[in-house]
Amino acid sequence: MDDAPERLQRLPSWLLNQAAIPANRLVAEAFGAAGLRRHHYAMLTVLAEGGPSSQAELGRRTMIDRSDVVAAVDELAEQRLVVRAADPADRRRNVISLTAAGTRRLRELDALVDGAQAQLLAPLAARERKQLVALLRRVVAHHRA
Amino acid sequence: MDDAPERLQRLPSWLLNQAAIPANRLVAEAFGAAGLRRHHYAMLTVLAEGGPSSQAELGRRTMIDRSDVVAAVDELAEQRLVVRAADPADRRRNVISLTAAGTRRLRELDALVDGAQAQLLAPLAARERKQLVALLRRVVAHHRA
């Protein structure tokens, strides 16, 4: 007698939030030992894929607020996973770059994250996982613009 | 050049969180004028579908934490949308019931919520929306147990 009402179970916005809860719990558990959170991982990923970038660009690509980028970069820099340097070409900017340690750590995190995804999507077949990703991508892309 | 990295765009946990952001924004905007939030809506829905229930049951069905149920019921009671009454059969329990005003308000909220879902899923065809809901339901059900 604990079931959620049918109305909620048909509600995309409710389902997204409910699915995000175990997603965040699993990812947080995977990262726990490393002392990092999902924001850090997203930023490291951007740097690995796109090379050094300003904090503003980091925020835009990860969809993380400008305020939160400041704190997250502080924490990554403290662990020597990234370095902050003034941009000589535009002195408003800080250029953030991955260190060798950051690259190594990212590879470890990649494996942990993939493990969490597998647990999250355990009830879905490979084909269904791709469908889900494709559908979510389109929703996210639509609201990005 | 603001695109999220491909790695993140393939990551179910990241996509769920990114999709939940506009979902929550749209729903919050729809509810804004009513002075309610999504927790209130979930609880009203459970009461409408399953009849009066204890706060503990409300929490289980909506997946809202016991602590937050207390506050949310307070707020609904303040607006006279629900009433709290001691359960004569089990004096530990508060029985929460929808009022007539609560039923009316819920009907208004239903329409607002449906409008928000339509905006949220605008890029998807009807068939794709059903697919998404079906997939998310299975993920949520799996992690409920």
Add this chain to the structure above:
DNA sequence: CTCATCTCAGGGCGACTGAGATAT
């Protein structure tokens, strides 16, 4: 005694706002 229910106090994270300093 054990277990469930209700309540309160409070931590932690993530999304977000406003404002100021600095530079383009």
Add this chain to the structure above:
DNA sequence: CATATCTCAGTCTCCCTGAGATGA
């Protein structure tokens, strides 16, 4: 001048924990 970047201070919602009081 307007615009863009970085930073700080602080708000709000939501998820969650621990603990106490009451009663089954």
